[in-house]
Amino acid sequence: MEDEVKKALEKVRPMLQADGGDVEFVSVDDEGVVKVRLKGACHGCPMSQMTLQHGIEQVLKKEVEGVKKVEPAD
16 A cells, blocks of 8 residues: 555655655555655645645545544654
8 A cells, every 4th residue: 555655745845846845655554554754845734734634545445445533743
């Protein structure tokens, strides 16, 4: 599942980079919880929780079977 998650994150990355941010894969567990680290302008942004839930999580759930949730790694 890790490779599939990394591949799906590549689809989200250009959107984040356009705003000066980025995302780094940290881990995925057996329950389908993916941990990522937001970087650049995304790190500490007031909208980062929305980015995680309505951007990254939505794409990962659609692209990778078994993903249940995306959480920040910090």
